Amino acid sequence: xxxxxxxxxxxxxxxxxPAIVDSGWDLHTQIREEVYFTAGxxxxxxxxxxxxxxKRADYILYHxxxxxxxxxxxxxxxxxxxxxxxxxxxxxxxxxVPFTYSSNGDAFLEHDRTATSGAVENEISLxxxxxxxxxxxxxxxxxxxxxxxxxxxxxxxxADSSGxxxxxxxxxxxxxxxxxxxxxxxxxxxxxxxxxxxxxxxFQIIWxxxxxxxxxxxxxxxxxxxxxxxxxxxxxxxFESAMTKITKRQxxxxxxxxxxxxxxxxxxxxxxxxxxxxxPDFFDLIVVDExxxxxxxxxxxxxxxxxxxxxxAQIGMTATPKETEDVSNIDYFGAPLYTYSLKxxxxxxxxxxxxxxxxxxxxxxxxxxxxKGKLDKRGELVExxxxxxxxxxxxxxxxxxxxxxxxxISEFLKLTNRYDKTIIFxxxxxxxxxLRQALVNENADLVKENSKYIMRIxxxxxxxxxxxxxxxxxxxxxxxxxxxxxxxxxGVDAQTCKLIVLDQRIQSMTLFKQIIGRxxxxxxxxxxxxxxxMDFKKATELFADPDFDGEPVQIYExxxxxxxxxxxxxxxxxxxxxxxxxxxxxxxxDSVPHRKVKYVIDDVEVRVLKERVQYYGNDGKxxxxxxxDYSRKSxxxxxxxxxxFLSAWSGADKKSAVIEEPEKHGVxxxxxxxxxxxxxxxxxxxxxxxxxxxxxTRQERANNVRKRDYFGKYGERAAVxxxxxxxxxxxxxxxxxxxxxxxxxxxxxxxxxxxEIVSAFGGREQFMAALKELExxxxxx
Numbered sequence: 001x002x003x004x005x006x007x008x009x010x011x012x013x014x015x016x017x018p019a020i021v022d023s024g025w026d027l028h029t030q031i032r033e034e035v036y037f038t039a040g041x042x043x044x045x046x047x048x049x050x051x052x053x054x055k056r057a058d059y060i061l062y063h064x065x066x067x068x069x070x071x072x073x074x075x076x077x078x079x080x081x082x083x084x085x086x087x088x089x090x091x092x093x094x095x096x097v098p099f100t101y102s103s104n105g106d107a108f109l110e111h112d113r114t115a116t117s118g119a120v121e122n123e124i125s126l127x128x129x130x131x132x133x134x135x136x137x138x139x140x141x142x143x144x145x146x147x148x149x150x151x152x153x154x155x156x157x158x159a160d161s162s163g164x165x166x167x168x169x170x171x172x173x174x175x176x177x178x179x180x181x182x183x184x185x186x187x188x189x190x191x192x193x194x195x196x197x198x199x200x201x202x203f204q205i206i207w208x209x210x211x212x213x214x215x216x217x218x219x220x221x222x223x224x225x226x227x228x229x230x231x232x233x234x235x236x237x238x239f240e241s242a243m244t245k246i247t248k249r250q251x252x253x254x255x256x257x258x259x260x261x262x263x264x265x266x267x268x269x270x271x272x273x274x275x276x277x278x279x280p281d282f283f284d285l286i287v288v289d290e291x292x293x294x295x296x297x298x299x300x301x302x303x304x305x306x307x308x309x310x311x312x313a314q315i316g317m318t319a320t321p322k323e324t325e326d327v328s329n330i331d332y333f334g335a336p337l338y339t340y341s342l343k344x345x346x347x348x349x350x351x352x353x354x355x356x357x358x359x360x361x362x363x364x365x366x367x368x369x370x371x372k373g374k375l376d377k378r379g380e381l382v383e384x385x386x387x388x389x390x391x392x393x394x395x396x397x398x399x400x401x402x403x404x405x406x407x408x409i410s411e412f413l414k415l416t417n418r419y420d421k422t423i424i425f426x427x428x429x430x431x432x433x434x435l436r437q438a439l440v441n442e443n444a445d446l447v448k449e450n451s452k453y454i455m456r457i458x459x460x461x462x463x464x465x466x467x468x469x470x471x472x473x474x475x476x477x478x479x480x481x482x483x484x485x486x487x488x489x490x491g492v493d494a495q496t497c498k499l500i501v502l503d504q505r506i507q508s509m510t511l512f513k514q515i516i517g518r519x520x521x522x523x524x525x526x527x528x529x530x531x532x533x534m535d536f537k538k539a540t541e542l543f544a545d546p547d548f549d550g551e552p553v554q555i556y557e558x559x560x561x562x563x564x565x566x567x568x569x570x571x572x573x574x575x576x577x578x579x580x581x582x583x584x585x586x587x588x589x590d591s592v593p594h595r596k597v598k599y600v601i602d603d604v605e606v607r608v609l610k611e612r613v614q615y616y617g618n619d620g621k622x623x624x625x626x627x628x629d630y631s632r633k634s635x636x637x638x639x640x641x642x643x644x645f646l647s648a649w650s651g652a653d654k655k656s657a658v659i660e661e662p663e664k665h666g667v668x669x670x671x672x673x674x675x676x677x678x679x680x681x682x683x684x685x686x687x688x689x690x691x692x693x694x695x696x697t698r699q700e701r702a703n704n705v706r707k708r709d710y711f712g713k714y715g716e717r718a719a720v721x722x723x724x725x726x727x728x729x730x731x732x733x734x735x736x737x738x739x740x741x742x743x744x745x746x747x748x749x750x751x752x753x754x755x756e757i758v759s760a761f762g763g764r765e766q767f768m769a770a771l772k773e774l775e776x777x778x779x780x781x
Contacts, residue, residue, distance in 0.1 A: 003077040003105055012058065012074050015105035015126060020072075024131040025061060035060045037095065037168040039349030042522070043663070044530045048670050051349060057091050058084075063136050066157040066171055066204075070099040070135060072108075081123065082109045089113075096172045098139050099130075114142035143179065152182035155212040157204055158238055167350065169340040170201045176337050177205050177315060181214065181285075186313045189333035193342040194319040194517025195351050202287050202317060203235040210256070215285035215313065219258045221305065222289040226468065228259050231289075251277045258283075262305060275305055283312045290318055303332070319517055320510040342513065342520065351520040357534045359408055360609050361401055364389040364537070368398070368604060377600040389537055390505060393427040396599040397434065401606040405503055405536055406438035408608070412499065412534060413481075418446060420498035421471065422481040423518055427504050429458045430598070432483040435503065439481060446480075455479040459486070474526050495521045498531045506539040628675065628689055634667045635690040642691040649683060655775065656735045662686065681734060683779060702730040705777045714770070717751075717760040722774055724748055729778065738775070740768070 006014070012033065025031050040054035059072035071092045073084030084102035089111055092100035100111045108124040116138050124130075130138075140150055155178070157166070166174060173190050180188055192198045202220070209215040220236070222228050232245055236259065243257040251274060286309055306314055316333045319342075345351035367388040374382045377399075387396050413420060424439075426432040436456045446453045457464040457471065457479075470476040474496045485504070497519045506512050519531035638661060639645040652658045659682045663669060669682055676685060676695075684695035696704075705726060711719040724747045725737050736742065743754035751757060761767040 006077060006105070008058075008074055008076040011076055011103075011105040016059070016072065016074055016103050019108075019126040019129050020059070020061070022127070023129040024133070026132075029065065030062045030132060032060050032062070034058060037091075038347075041347055041349045042353050042529050044353055044355065049529050054349065055091065055094070057095070060095070060097075061132075061135075063132060063139075064154060064156055065159065066166060067154070067175060068095055068097045068171070069132075069139060070101065071095060071097050072101040072103060075102070075104045077104050077106065079104050081107055085109055085111060085121075095168050096175070098142065099135055112138075114138060116142045143183075145179075145182070149182040152209070152212045152214050153179050155208040158207045160238070166201070166204060167197070169338075169344075169348075170197055170204070173201050173338045173340070174204045174208070178208050180337060181209060181313055187333045188313070188315045189336045190315065190317045191336045191339040191341075192317065192319060193340060193345045193351060193520070194514065195520040195522075196319075196340055196345050198317045198319070199231050199235045199289065202289070202315070203238075205315065206257070206285065206287065207238070209285060217256055217258075217283050218285040218287070219260060219283045219309070219312075220287045220289065221260055221262050223262055224290075225261055227289060228261050232259055253278070253282070273304075275308060278309075280308055281311050283309050285315070286312045287315045287317065306332075320513045342516070345520070350522070352522045352528065352530050354516075354519060354530055355532045357412070357532060358538075359534065359536050360538070361404065361536070362607050362609050363387075363398060363401060363604070364392065365609060370601075377602045380597075380599060382599050382601070393431040393503070394505075394598070396601065397431075398604050398606055399434075399600065399602040400604060402431075402434050402438050403441075404606050404608070405501075406435060406442045408536075409481075409499075409501055409534065410439065410442040412532075416532075417498075418443070419477065419480055421494060421496050422499040422501065423494065423497055424481070424483045424501040425504040425506075425515060426483055426485050428485050429456075429460055431503070432456050432458055432485050436483045439483070443481075450478050452478040454481045454483075457482045457484050474523060494518050495523045496526045496528050497521075498528060499534065500531065501534045501536070502539040503536045504539065505537045512539060628672070631662075631667050631672050632690050635662055635686055638662060639690070642687065642693070645686065645690070649779070650776075654738050655683070656738060659735065683734070698730045698733065701778050702726045704780070705774070708777065708780075710774075710777050715760065718770070721748065721751055721757050721760060722770065724751060725771070725774060734775070734778070737771070740764075 003011070017027075017031070017033070020031060021027055035057045036054045037057060037060075038055040040051035043050050043052055057071050058074040059070075060068050061070040061072070063069045071088050073088035073091070075083045081104050082102050083104065085100070088100040088102050092098075092111070092113060098112070098114045100113070102109045102111075107126055108129055110122050110124055110130075112120055112122070140153075145153060153175075157174075159165070169192070173192065177188055177190065190198070190201070192201065206215070206218050206220070210218060220228075220231065222231070228245060232243070236243060236257070239257045242255060243259065244252060244255040246258060246260040286306065288306070314333070342351060346353050365388075367386040369386045370382040370384060372384060374384075376382050382396070392398060392401060409422070409424065413422065424432075424435060426435055433456055436454055439454045440447050443454060452467060452470075455464050455467055455471075457468055459465070464482075467479050467482075471479050471482055472494045500515065500519045502515070506515070516533065519533070522529060635645075639648065648661075649655065649658050659669070669685060672689060673680060673685060676689065679697045679699065680688070680695050681698050681701060684693070684697075684701075687693035688695040711722055714722065725742070727747065728742065729737050740754070742748060743757050748757065752760075758764050758767045761770050
């Protein structure tokens with residue numbers, strides 16, 4: 001058999017897999033083939049939503065399930081032995097595995113990231129591939145594991161009949177933590193973006209250490225009751241009778257896994273600190289969830305608990321490590337052992353991307369100064385000074401501003417889906433209540449059907465808090481729209497939230513990231529693939545902060561009466577938004593106090609100022625030029641000349657592959673078509689925008705084919721089929737006629753069955769050849 005004629009899959013089946021199995025690897029428990037380890041970035045272009053290409057390893061080899069140790073990249077025999085090595089190394093670094101291999105079926109090229117054997121890269125014959133024991137031993141030597149540490153690191157994951165398994169980044173966080181604990185490390189910080197499964201990660205860490213009996217009594221600390229309850233009934237459920245939640249300040253020392261709200265065991269009085277009923281060495285592992293919110297400060301209650309149980313290993317988990325002059329996670333826990341950022345989560349397709357709608361009010365930007373002797377709604381004299389965005393809803397209320405915010409939110413929902421779950425973040429409880437009232441008036445029809453359509457969920461109000469579970473439950477329709485101030489900013493698993501509204505001035509990057517995290521979860525079964533942030537108080541300016549790591553796919557700033565739903569296109573250039581005066585408050589940004597009783601003004605008109613539309617490019621940077629200019633640069637970076645593009649186009653088996661290439665590099669063809677011409681073929685769109693070629697519409701291209709009497713050489717029935725294909729091209733584009741499945745859709749179905757149509761050409765091969773020739777005729781110069 002000539003190896004060079006075999007496909008890559010044949011090479012795997014006939015040479016690579018047998019070589020691995022023969023060296024002692026278990027085909028069913030240690031070898032996985034064609035493993036997709038990312039989901040593919042979600043690409044949002046107007047109303048078109050698609051996924052980018054997911055990353056796939058040809059082979060991943062495991063010491064035990066969940067503990068990957070090697071990656072193999074396979075190539076067919078036309079390639080050299082090391083042709084797949086660079087890709088294998090990249091995958092190995094992403095997956096945090098120590099050994100990577102490339103093979104074309106002749107032998108293996110090994111890259112040893114541990115460098116324990118001297119040379120980093122070695123060629124290995126097919127019959128000398130390392131056994132599982134050999135690779136694990138080399139890995140353990142590189143890490144310096146003792147026999148006892150090896151036993152801990154080799155402890156199996158929890159697995160049940162559901163088949164749920166950790167994603168690759170969770171595996172890295174779990175494995176690195178278990179390794180560090182086995183080596184005696186006692187302070188560990190894990191940074192994982194909201195929505196990436198921190199609690200599930202914590203569960204697997206605790207499970208493996210608990211089962212290995214190196215940690216026998218474990219405390220899981222959180223600062224929100226809902227976080228503790230969600231953890232207990234969901235991810236931690238397998239602990240069953242070994243687990244308890246500390247409630248009513250009651251201590252029972254007969255359990256092994258303790259879940260606790262830190263407020264339940266601490267207090268200002270010494271007798272309130274019931275955690276001291278445990279001896280300082282009672283717990284040997286403490287996991288602190290959302291550790292940025294308390295344990296970072298030296299004088300915080302959490303820090304006090306951690307200091308008391310100082311002999312225990314302590315793991316801090318957060319999406320947003322807090323680092324200020326006075327507060328530091330890193331100072332206490334050390335540098336993060338592993339970081340999985342929002343940006344990486346979006347890139348991998350595990351977190352939802354988002355659009356941004358920015359709406360600026362004239363009074364927010366220009367400020368408002370009361371006339372001399374101005375009385376508010378209650379008859380109180382309003383202090384004579386300039387009020388602006390920093391003051392509104394904290395010091396002074398403009399009722400018409402509140403009404404306009406409610407109107408814009410309602411307008412957005414009416415243009416998209418009025419039953420999309422929505423969280424609105426307000427300055428305080430009073431603001432949340434006033435905005436709730438304004439929203440009720442804007443949506444009276446749906447409130448009449450169900451009074452829980454709009455609700456306020458804040459810490460002071462039991463009725464709203466009772467509805468929190470219903471709001472976050474994907475199966476529950478009501479409530480739909482909720483106003484809040486702080487309660488929903490962190491930890492609440494609102495998986496189907498599609499709209500986040502910011503009418504709160506946010507100065508903290510930590511808080512901003514946590515709020516954005518309310519929308520990042522993906523639920524494809526509920527059509528939740530991206531979400532929208534509507535910003536009324538310039539909070540999204542924090543996107544420009546270098547500490548922010550997950551850029552939006554689009555930023556839209558509607559003009560006065562324009563709808564708040566982003567259009568497909570960006571305008572020509574940045575727009576003119578300069579010269580708008582911004583009256584500075586006499587107080588620094590963070591020292592504008594809340595008045596106990598706010599001024600309430602009901603007779604000052606507020607309007608939306610005109611602004612601009614902006615997109616974020618594939619590199620995560622703001623596109624500040626016209627969409628045409630941006631597209632031209634992106635296309636010519638991929639194709640250096642028109643000839644290069646024409647060569648790629650004519651040589652492609654399927655034109656859709658060439659069309660997809662610019663989209664992978666951030667060219668928004670749908671948005672571009674809206675601006676240049678919806679009835680243009682992508683071929684003409686690209687040639688026109690990038691190289692100034694005169695475009696033809698799809699209909700003009702179809703008519704040119706008819707003028708050449710191209711169908712004359714075919715039989716009558718075959719000509720009818722090709723005419724129908726041409727009509728379909730003119731209506732929908734080249735992608736819709738390239739596949740033989742086109743025979744199963746209208747108008748081809750009215751001509752005959754797929755079998756009958758193909759037979760009119762003399763068979764499948766002849767039909768596909770005719771289709772290719774039709775494509776060639778469409779693009780004759």
